[in-house]
Amino acid sequence: MSNVTTGKFSIEDLENVQVTIENIVGAIEEVEETEEEMGVTPKPGISSLRHWDFNLLNRYEPIYTPMCDQCCYCTFGKCDLSGNKEGACGIDMKAHQAREFLLRVITGASAHTGHGRHLLHHLIEKYGRDHPIDVGSSNLKTPVMQTVTGYKPETLGDLEKALDYVEEQITQLLATIHMGQEGEAIDFESKALHGGMLDHVGMEISDIAQISCLKMPKSDPESPLAEIGMGCIDSSKPMLLTIGHNVSGVTNIIDYIDEQGLSDDIEIAGLCCTAIDMTRYNTDEGDEPKSKVIGSLAKELKMIRSGVPDVIVVDEQCVRADILREAQRLSIPVISTNDKIMYGLKDRSNDNVDEILGDLESGNEPGALILDFDKLGELAPRLAMDMAPIREEKGIKSLPTSEELQELTERCVHCKECELVCPTNLSISDAMSAAESGDFAPFEELHDKCVACGRCEQVCPKDIPVLNVIEKSAQRVIREEKGKLRSGRGQVSDPEIREEGVNLVLGTTPGIIALVGCSNYPEGTKDLYRIADEMLKRNYIVVVSGCSAMDLGMYRNEDGNTLYEEYPGKFIKGNLLNVGSCVSNSHITGTAIKVASIFAQRNVTGNFEEIADYILNRIGAVGVAWGAYSQKASSIATGCNRFGIPVIIGPHGSKYRRALIGKPYDKDKWTVYDARNGEELQIPPSPEFLLSTVESVEELMPMLAKNCMRPSDNNMGRMIKLTNYIELSEKYLGVMPEDWYQFVRTETDLPLTKRGDLLKKLESEHGWEIDWKKKKIISGPSMKFDVSSQPTNVKRLCKEA
């Protein structure tokens, strides 16, 4: 531990004490001065924060609605766990469901952490261990890492020990998935929360490292706007397409194009988070991004099927497994650059670039594995330049012609097999009929909701390439797909948090909404636009990242603007922030940590529980994963949960069939301690859940407002939050919410514009006593209000404890 200092160390009353010192590492010259005081759980192990988890899980109970009632993990089974049966190993349904979820969480956490390890290894090799951490004007540079591990890194090399810790913990967690390990659901849940927390450390390491080295915007509210959408691609130029999440090798490609002066001759664009990070590369001094963004995972197949790319470079995560097969059909060579995805390709890392070019251009090899990034930098652009004329000469045909389209739509027998397997249940059959008679409007509309998974094609008895039909029919709208994406700004800086403080305190910022998670929204990208626009108009801060950040940039309003052009990007009320790619999600929890550190001077270092407790009770932040929910998305959300931030998932996210839900009617669950004296305090049921689902945007809106309320709200804050809750419920659901009065502590909590009416309702419908002359509530509220009270879920943080 870094706060081991010289000085007297007296230990009294030792009984059964065993002291083990594993390593003593050599002599360093100076003693570091005044390290912050170390909290109680630096580098927590699986059991270290268990009491915090149990605290949370006691109020927010895990609910499972299993999709599958069998366990197929080992060959003692498979075991039927339905009807309260136990498996051969003794595990029951609840525990198995929790175990499945844990596996998802650590899969996600491993993806980010593995990404972080690869990136860090590469960056240390390139920039050196002593390269300083530089994330912009902040004192707290790695809030998540500092809170969890107690480390306060100054250089790239310092990040490694935190990564070591995360990897070790993930191994420990993975071990518990094995048959015959953990047996109780609640402990699997605690482990899942642990995994989620680790994920945020892994993500933070990845993003901090790349921000520090790759000249990405550093807490920049005016990070540049990048072009996004298939429509912004100039298909007359040779095109280089990147797919994945890890930008490390791609920077060499961008550098080569730059050095060779090829920027105007070659089109470089990306899919998924690599695309976001490409637009961040070398833009910390306000330069324009050198690349374009096509979109999220949902655009992968569509982009390839368009036939436009001349080379595809893949790295890791969220890359379709069939890229090579798809690309091969269209003579697009694929370069794999990361050992996580190699597609069986030959390793050509040590071969001569010209030789590789020869093999790929002739079609002798469908692609190559290149792990040497200098080689990659040269190879990929040259290949694109060479392939463009070759492919043109070959007359590579991608999408069907108009005549072929007619034939394909006529071939459809409307068996609706495709609709059955479609994850969004799109009305493909009707659209086929319309297209047959020359009306492409249904397909144009369907295109925005289609996530291009291609399952429709797999089941079509007439072998119709349904995706190609959709894409061809939607050509008009695809050409119009030109949006803007504010490239990722990185962390929220300390000074921004101070500036915003007054709004958070006075309630003029009613809350922080984080739109995260993957694509596949019930009503297409417009859903995201509606949610963000409504909340921004109401002065909420809206934070986006990854897929949501991209999809939000795809939708333009009547004035032709995206929300990035309508709202500024500072951490201040009514602003829209894109923190960056998937790994930048760590900055969302990081921001909450900074609030605790800056406003309450809470010790962050190795002090997870106290910080999470502060966030849960004071910071009105809610996450929304509106689309699908990859394993990474589930680990991000679970990490947020452990930090005390509730998350709402949309119809697709709910398919993991697990929720953490409180019971608003169970009064005993809604008490906290007052840290001033340890007395119990009644609090309102908010946040009502840590993880819950909703079906529609209409249902979501009031839920967001409601779950931004926190026990510590002062009356001005509560008034604004309650106003938004009531207004959104009336606007979207057409009713006054039935539980609104539960959030009223004094008359000053009541929405100003409705105060008189609501006082009447409190009197007539809820039997509260009102002093009408003073317009004051005399009795009724179940909670006493005292803004100086200090709500906490942790007894040891109380003065008297």
Added chain:
Amino acid sequence: MAEFPLEISPMFEGERIRKNDMYVELAGPKSKGFELVRATDSDEIEDGKFTLIGPDISEMEEGSRYPFAMIYKIGGELVEPDLEAIVERRNHDFYNYMQGVMHLNQRYDIWVRLSKDAVNKGLNSFEQMAAAMMSLFKNELSFIEKIEAVYITDPEEIDKELENAMEIYKERDERTANLHDEDVDTFYGCTLCQSFAPSNVCVITPDRISLCGAINWFDGRAAAKVDPEGPQFPIEKGEVIDEVGGEYSGVNEAAKSLSGGEFDRIKLHSFFEYPHTSCGCFEVVGFYIPEVDGIGWVDRDFTGNAPNGLPFSTMAGQTGGGKQVVGFLGIGINYFRSPKFLQADGGWDRVVWMPSHLKEKVVDYIPEDVVNKIPTEQDVGDISELETYLKETEHPVIERWSEEEEETEAEEEQPEQPESAPSQYMTQMPASMPSAPSWTSSASSGGVKVTLKNAKVSIDRIIVKNKE
């Protein structure tokens, strides 16, 4: 009474009405008008009455512009002229709550627009707006028992009333400017911040606005009248303990109870002794520079390093959280404008550095004799340049150097070292005085006492370090 035909909600606060969407423009830079609240004897008010002098909305043509004045008479047992300005400022907020209505600026600078959309949806009379406003005022500010509104759109009538209003604004400003800590018996405390910064106590006096800059003494007074148990509450000044430093027995008692005993003395206008606590959202942080025995200020918009080599974020990170931190102080920009600005420590004579844009903002409040002696980032880059600059401009702080020097000589009989002098003053500051932020953290001098039972201590790794 006429009902406002659209929604009224805080969510419309940011609403802007562009020229093309505007039905009518009222007052504004190309016309004139004002808003005024008057404390009036209750007997002279007919509650809820609305009078319009001049044409109504329905008589106005689309795209036209009119002068516009709003006068509200308020009455009630607790209503007094000191509250007028507070109520008046709420007019701006409440106007903007109305959908389709935009209100900018205040007093005689007001600028109002009504949208076409609002007029199409039935907004045709000022009475609808006035009625909504009167109801909001009474809802929010319960000391208003009776209220009456007079709106004017007739140019001649406005000319007449404007003169009168200007006179009232002037009197009010004079009263505000001339009201000081010594003129009142009551200060106000504010605990709004405690929802985020649990132990912070903000004391608001006529000469000291709240740290966030959002609440002045008059606001505190109004809020305390509305709800004496609310987040702003009176603090009886009590005995004067230190007039210059601004220490009062009442404030000390309040500090003790509100901070849960964490501290029991506050000097309102002192940097070095029992300074006011800092929450988190202060706009500017002051930092002691021991080498020159002066105070530098840096605000959050300044992204570079101050002469001591540290940026705002690092120094701000040392203070805040409702703690008393000697050597650092967070303040609102407005406090620079207070005549009692750090008077315990020499006020402006002690200020030795600030960023140029910050200096520009407050330049009118800096006494003439030092204004050109306070360097900015454009003048000096580090401490030694700062020393030189202060010497060359004969900044008043250098007088302190010679005082200290003499003491040194007298006590220790050291030879005179005028050239390298400033750097030695560090040693003469009180022991608790920090030279860099790191000094302020709780001193980790070792000496831990642990009681263990059934314990197992594992140490993953110990790094042994040489002592210098």
